[in-house]
Amino acid sequence: MRRLSDTIARLQAFKMPSVAPAGAGRLQPFADFGPNPGALDAKSHVPAGLPAGAPLVVVLHGCTQTADGYDRGAGWSALADRHGFALLYPEQSRRNNVSGCFNWFDPQDIARGGGEAMSIHQMIETMIERHAIDPRRIFVTGLSAGGAMAMAMLAAYPELFAGGAVIAGLAYASAASVPEALDRMRGHALPGAAALEAKVRGASDFTGPWPMLSVWQGAADRTVDPANAEAILAQWRGLHALREAPDASEVTGNATRRVWRDATGRDVVEAWTVRGMGHGTPLDAEADGIGCPGPYMLDVGISSTQHLAALWGIAPAVDVSAPLPRQIPPAAAAAPSAARPPGGPPAGDGGVGRVIEDALRAAGLLR
Numbered sequence: 001m002r003r004l005s006d007t008i009a010r011l012q013a014f015k016m017p018s019v020a021p022a023g024a025g026r027l028q029p030f031a032d033f034g035p036n037p038g039a040l041d042a043k044s045h046v047p048a049g050l051p052a053g054a055p056l057v058v059v060l061h062g063c064t065q066t067a068d069g070y071d072r073g074a075g076w077s078a079l080a081d082r083h084g085f086a087l088l089y090p091e092q093s094r095r096n097n098v099s100g101c102f103n104w105f106d107p108q109d110i111a112r113g114g115g116e117a118m119s120i121h122q123m124i125e126t127m128i129e130r131h132a133i134d135p136r137r138i139f140v141t142g143l144s145a146g147g148a149m150a151m152a153m154l155a156a157y158p159e160l161f162a163g164g165a166v167i168a169g170l171a172y173a174s175a176a177s178v179p180e181a182l183d184r185m186r187g188h189a190l191p192g193a194a195a196l197e198a199k200v201r202g203a204s205d206f207t208g209p210w211p212m213l214s215v216w217q218g219a220a221d222r223t224v225d226p227a228n229a230e231a232i233l234a235q236w237r238g239l240h241a242l243r244e245a246p247d248a249s250e251v252t253g254n255a256t257r258r259v260w261r262d263a264t265g266r267d268v269v270e271a272w273t274v275r276g277m278g279h280g281t282p283l284d285a286e287a288d289g290i291g292c293p294g295p296y297m298l299d300v301g302i303s304s305t306q307h308l309a310a311l312w313g314i315a316p317a318v319d320v321s322a323p324l325p326r327q328i329p330p331a332a333a334a335a336p337s338a339a340r341p342p343g344g345p346p347a348g349d350g351g352v353g354r355v356i357e358d359a360l361r362a363a364g365l366l367r
Contacts, residue, residue: 025043025067025068025069025071025072026045026068026071026072026077027043027044027045027067027068027071027077027087027089028043028044028045028046029042029043030042030043030044030088030089030123030126030127032126033119033122033123033125033126034119034122034123034125034126035122036119036122037114037115037118037119038096038109038114038115038116038117038118038119038120039093039095039096039119040090040091040092040093040096040116040119040120040123041067041090041091041092041093042067042088042089042090042091042123043067043068043089043091044086044087044088044089044127045071045076045077045080045086045087045089046086046087046131047080047081047084047085047086050084050085050086050131051084052132053132053133053134054084054085054086054131054132054133054134054137055085055086055133055134055137055138055139055312055314056085056086056087056088056124056127056128056131056133056134056137056138056139057076057080057085057086057087057088057138057139057140057141057309057312057314058087058088058089058090058120058123058124058138058139058140058141058150058153059071059074059076059087059088059089059140059141059142059146060089060090060102060140060141060142060143060146060147060149060150061089061091061092061100061142061143061146062101062142062143062144062145062146062147062296063099063100063101063144063145064099064100064101065100065143065146065296066091066100067089067090067091070089070143070146070281071087071089072292073281073283073291073292073293073294073296073297074281074283074291074297074304074305075283075289075290075291075292075303075305076305078289078290079290079305079306079309079315082315083309083314083315083316085137085309085314085315086127086131086133088123088124088127090102090116090119090120090123101145102116102142102145102146102148102149103115103116104145104148104149104151104152104169104170104175104181105148105175105176105177105178105180105181107173107176109152110149110152110155110156110172110173111156111203112156112157112203112204116149116152117149117152117153117156117157120149120153121153121156121157121160124138124160135160136162137162137312137313137314138160138161138162139161139162139163139164139165139308139312139314140153140154140161140164140165141164141165141166141167141308142165142166142167142169143167143168143169143280143281143296144167144168144169144223144224144279144296145169146169147165147166147167147168147169147170148166148169148170148172150164150165150166150169151164151166151169151170151171151172151232152172152173154172154200154211154213155172155173155199155200155203155204156203156204157204158200158204158206158210158211159204159206161211162211162212162312163211163212163213163214163311163312164211164212164213164214165213165214165215165216165304165308166213166214166215166216166232167216167217167280167281167282167304168216168217168218168221168223168224168229168279168280168281169224169228169232170184170185170224170228170231170232171190171191171196171199171228171231171232171235172196172199172200172203172235173196173199173200173203174190174191174196174199174228174231184228185223185224185225185228186225187225187226187227187228190227190228190231191231192234193231193234193235193237193238194238196231196234196235196238197234197235197238197239199235200235200236200239201239208239210236210239210240210268212266212267212268212269212311212312213232213236213268213269213270214269214270214271214272214307214308214311215229215232215233215269215270215271215272216229216271216272216274216281216282216304217229217271217272217273217274218273218274218276218277218278218279218280218282218298219273219274219275219276219277220275220276220277220278221277221278221279222278222279223278223279224279226273229271229273233269233271236269237260237269240260240262240268240269242260242261242262242268242269243260246258246259246260246271247259247260247261248261252302253301253302254274254275254276254277254300254301254302255272255273255274255275255282255300255301255302256272256273256275257270257271257272258270258271258273267311270311272302272304272307274300274302276300277298277300278298279296280295280296280297280298281296281297281298281304281305282298282300282302282303282304283297283298283299283300283302283303283304283305284299284300284301284302284303284306285299286299286301287303287306287318290303290305290306291303291305303318306318
């Protein structure tokens with residue numbers, strides 16, 4: 001039986017500190033996009049003079065983060081201004097989840113036609129209409145709980161997306177309750193590849209071709225265990241009918257990239273593992289000013305933002321063939337911990353049930 005103190009510490013680790021934006025940020029409020037059954041908020045960024053037929057990137061923040069804070073950290077709006085694409089930032093409401101986590105473990109919020117997934121779908125459809133977005137060039141990415149919700153969008157509405165990316169996230173429908181969510185985050189009792197593939201196939205009547213997928217994971221992540229990245233890869237290799245062994249593998253500075261290709265030789269699934277990196281979005285702040293290091297925005301010598309934009313063909317290719325290996329700073333490798341949830345009682349005051357309930361609320365895993 002797993003120790004209560006370890007469970008609480010991991011709950012607190014999942015409650016990530018926010019990346020506070022400087023000033024009001026570069027994003028604009030995005031409203032009036034539909035019935036919004038998931039009760040989400042949203043922001044957007046549309047570069048001045050954006051022509052019709054531009055691409056759209058949907059970006060999903062992590063727990064306790066905001067749209068503005070994540071944008072400042074990851075640098076998506078700066079890249080959008082340079083290369084001409086629009087951004088949509090769904091944002092969790094504290095009315096909906098006390099820690100600002102997308103409810104990736106709630107079956108009602110990740111199913112097609114309802115909950116948070118439906119709200120995000122309505123946002124995307126509205127962006128297409130308002131800004132004449134190219135419906136063939138829509139992409140989604142997210143960190144942690146946002147990464148898990150990105151996987152939900154790719155499963156529930158695969159016809160919307162040309163590609164997606166998950167950073168330190170979890171496989172679609174790998175959990176269906178709070179206890180399962182906690183176990184999956186720790187890498188325990190993950191469903192097998194066939195069961196995971198069946199979950200995605202059962203989420204819609206889509207038959208393919210499936211969107212391309214990029215998976216990013218810190219090898220030293222103690223918040224979302226790296227086993228989750230392997231589960232995502234198994235899920236999507238099955239969808240694309242790919243073999244288990246990658247078609248190519250290369251070491252780039254601190255990172256290893258594995259690639260799986262379809263019958264035409266096109267890269268359809270890739271995986272980046274960053275050695276020594278903990279829980280967060282990988283950045284290369286020294287490269288050209290894209291991104292800002294901070295809590296869970298980790299300067300590790302490779303920019304996931306730049307790489308994804310290049311992979312999706314919406315920005316020029318980035319030379320990551322031989323970056324200088326960088327020493328991972330302790331802040332990028334360390335995972336937060338706490339002896340007990342803030343404001344919660346010690347283990348002897350009020351009983352184990354109250355401690356767990358307070359910890360779940362503090363982590364945003366219980367409404």
